[in-house]
Each structure stands twice: as C-alpha cells, then as structure tokens.
Amino acid sequence: MNKVLFIFLLFVSVYSEEFRVTFVNPGKQGEIFWDQVCDFMKAAAEDLDIDLEILYSERDHLRMIELAAEVCKRQNKPSYLIIVNEKQAAGKMLQHAKKYNVKTFLLLNILTKEQKKVHSTPRKKYSHWIGSLRPDNEKAGFDIAKSLCVRATKIIDGKIDAIGVAGDYVTPASMRRILGLKRLMKRYPQIKLKQVIHSHWQQRKAYRQLKGLLRRYPKTKIIWTANDPMALGAIQAAKEQGLKPGRNIFVGGLNWSKEALEKIVTGDLITSVGGHFMAGGWALVMLRDYHEGRDFAKIGLQQLVYMGTIDRSNVKKYLFYFGDQNWNKINFRKFLRKKPQQKYQFTIQKLFKVVRENKDKFE
Structure with a gap:
C-alpha cells in the first residue's frame, strides 16, 4: 500500500x-x-x-x-x-x-x-x-503571598500582621495552598500570620468572618485568600472598616475571575493567581x-x-486577549x-x- x-x-x-x-x-x-x-x-x-x-x-x-x-x-x-x-x-x-x-x-x-x-x-x-x-497549588499559594509581602514591605516599615483565608479543611487544593502561604512567610520574619480561617470558598462567608477578624487584629495589612470570591469578600470587609485596599491593606486571590481582574485594574486587589x-x-x-x-x-x-x-503589570494584556x-x-x-x-x-x-x-x- x-x-x-x-x-x-x-x-x-x-x-x-x-x-x-x-x-x-x-x-x-x-x-x-x-x-x-x-x-x-x-x-x-x-x-x-x-x-x-x-x-x-x-x-x-x-x-x-x-x-x-x-x-x-x-x-x-x-x-x-x-x-x-x-x-x-x-x-x-x-x-x-x-x-x-x-x-x-x-x-x-x-x-x-x-x-x-x-x-x-x-x-x-x-x-x-x-x-x-x-x-501546582502550593506554588500558587506561595505566589499570592509573595506578591502581597513584596508590596506591603515596600510601603510599610516594621512589623506587619497578616490573615489567611483558606477554602475547606480536606480538599487537597486548599491544603496545599496553605502550605505555600506558610512556606513564603518563613522568608519574612517581620510579618506575623495571626490566623488562618476557612471560608469554604464563599465570598459572603469570608466577608462575615473578616468583619470580626479585622476588629480583633486591627494592625492587619495583608489578607491572603485561596480564591477570588473570598478575596472580594475581604475587600468589602476592609472597606467597611475604613481601610483602603491597595493602599493601606493588601489583598490577593486566585482564579482569574472577571470581577477580580477588574479589581486589579482599579488597584483594590494586588494579584490573582490562576489559569487552573x-x-x-x-x-x-x-x-x-x-x-x-x-x-x-x-x-x-x-x-x-x-x-x-x-497583576497590574499584565492585567490589561490578558483582558485584551481574553x-x-x-x-x-x-x-x-x-x-x-x-x-x-x-x-x-x-x-x-x-x-x-x-x-x-x-x-x-x-x-
């Protein structure tokens, strides 16, 4: 043939x-x-x-x-x-x-x-x-934390308090993202991770929990979150406490959601890691x-x-294409x-x- x-x-x-x-x-x-x-x-x-x-x-x-x-x-x-x-x-x-x-x-x-x-x-x-x-969920958690810590330490001298907002207790993605967060924190001894909460991936729950936590830890300057909806809830809670996300408190998320990318353009959100x-x-x-x-x-x-x-360095390019x-x-x-x-x-x-x-x- x-x-x-x-x-x-x-x-x-x-x-x-x-x-x-x-x-x-x-x-x-x-x-x-x-x-x-x-x-x-x-x-x-x-x-x-x-x-x-x-x-x-x-x-x-x-x-x-x-x-x-x-x-x-x-x-x-x-x-x-x-x-x-x-x-x-x-x-x-x-x-x-x-x-x-x-x-x-x-x-x-x-x-x-x-x-x-x-x-x-x-x-x-x-x-x-x-x-x-x-x-690579551990690296994703690490990269969110890195973006936040780099930004915060450029603007704020001295000790900084941080809060982690994870997904759930058992899903491997949630657990590994937390590992990435904690691994990065070892590089920044001036930053104290005060507490890691679990908001089960929900914007509303993260908002409610952070309203209380921001009163408990008024020196918080970093809010690390394991997904974008929880990041949006964090931004809302911070604004209601009179804080200015992107200026005196720094929030990062994960998902590349449309809402989150819009917040990066306005400066409210520092970063969204994603593509998964x-x-x-x-x-x-x-x-x-x-x-x-x-x-x-x-x-x-x-x-x-x-x-x-x-982040703000490439968000417009991504939005242009996708x-x-x-x-x-x-x-x-x-x-x-x-x-x-x-x-x-x-x-x-x-x-x-x-x-x-x-x-x-x-x-």
Whole structure:
C-alpha cells in the first residue's frame, strides 16, 4: 500500500472512531470557577472533535460518586471519564471505573498521601486510571503571598500582621495552598500570620468572618485568600472598616475571575493567581494525544500545570486577549504533542502566542 495512502487511512480511522468524554463536575451550575472550567473544556472539545458530556454533582460528593457509578454502568460507555478528588471521593470513583473497565483521568484535585497508600498512582493498581493533571497549588499559594509581602514591605516599615483565608479543611487544593502561604512567610520574619480561617470558598462567608477578624487584629495589612470570591469578600470587609485596599491593606486571590481582574485594574486587589480553570481543556488535549497513540507516559503520568500571576503589570494584556472569555479563538490543536519527548506547554505565554497566530478567529 502506498505510504501516503496508509497514513491517510490511519488518520481517517482514528477520527472516525467515536470519541466521547464524560466529566463529572463536583461543582454547581452557576458557580464562577466551575462555569469557567466547563466553558474552556467545551471550546477545547469542539476544536479536538470530542463529544463532551458534563454532569454536575451540585457540590454533593456523594452524588458525584453516584454519577460516576451510573456512567460506568452504562451500556454505551464513554471513551474516557474525567473525575475530581473533591472531598477525597476519587477512590470510590476509581473503583467503579475499574469494575466496569472505563478509562479514567483525574483532574485538579489529585489523591492525598493517605489515599495513595490505598489506591497507588496511575497505571499501577488501576490500569484503567491512565493519568492525572493538577495545578501546582502550593506554588500558587506561595505566589499570592509573595506578591502581597513584596508590596506591603515596600510601603510599610516594621512589623506587619497578616490573615489567611483558606477554602475547606480536606480538599487537597486548599491544603496545599496553605502550605505555600506558610512556606513564603518563613522568608519574612517581620510579618506575623495571626490566623488562618476557612471560608469554604464563599465570598459572603469570608466577608462575615473578616468583619470580626479585622476588629480583633486591627494592625492587619495583608489578607491572603485561596480564591477570588473570598478575596472580594475581604475587600468589602476592609472597606467597611475604613481601610483602603491597595493602599493601606493588601489583598490577593486566585482564579482569574472577571470581577477580580477588574479589581486589579482599579488597584483594590494586588494579584490573582490562576489559569487552573483551564486544566479541563488541557486534560482533553492529553486525552486526544493518548487516543491517537501519543501516550504522555513518556513525559509523566501525573502532569503539573503552573498557574500564572496576573497583576497590574499584565492585567490589561490578558483582558485584551481574553476579557470576553471567548475561548473559541484558541486553536487547541497547537497544544498537541508532536514528538514522544515533547513536553506540554500549558502556559499563559503559549496562550498569547497561539491567539496571535490565530488572528482570523481573534478578529
């Protein structure tokens, strides 16, 4: 057979095969972060010719396990199942997938050390568990704290009080972000971390808690938060105490949410670390590679995404490219691997480059 014809037929056979992915979303419809995750995934799926199904567990981890089990029991199973280790529920979902032989990919929150003792790592105990992709949450927590400490120490001499606002007590992302915060604080002996609270990712709860904490610790100049909604709650509480965020108290968050980026432009928010909402789209890139025989095992079964920092130095550039959150202008095929040892470039710099090269979709 002619070599060119063979390659063409192979290409056609791969793309004619039904490629369906089901994502069990741990969040609620209408939640900013999970809406971002899904919107980005949908744009990636369209570019990559993937039939994407999204199921919402509505913040009920038991329902999340049930949904995963129902998907695995289907007669017409998806090609791949994407799950999240929200509230450490991934173990049971992996077991269901093993029982019904459904290839599974773990996203965002991966297994804790204790869970790894039971379930091991991809392709060990569970051969169907093909890989995982998570953001470097510890570095993200570190980077938020670094931006705040650098800004505060430039303006304020002497000792500084700080408050940490974490998510929940059990989600790996929340725990690792706190580790990053505490690791950075060791570099600044003049800054005292007075207390770390848990506001369960909620703006309103962070606002209520900080109203009391800012009275308890009136010398607070830094409020580190593990996501943007809690940062917005912190800004509101600070303003009601007569403080001026960005001038005599410094708040940082995480998510790259539209509301937070607007606060960076006005100066109320120092930084938002983020890009992890894109992880679902990057997971689809990895699955498309795997599906076509470009197994990412050669570069690592557990891939890491480094989150980027947006502050006043680059916020306008980001908003110029993505302020409309129209992810369809991205050519996701540019992120597929071409060589066995090639690493993924899931970075904001690569995103800017791809969009510039894709002017017809951008304009």
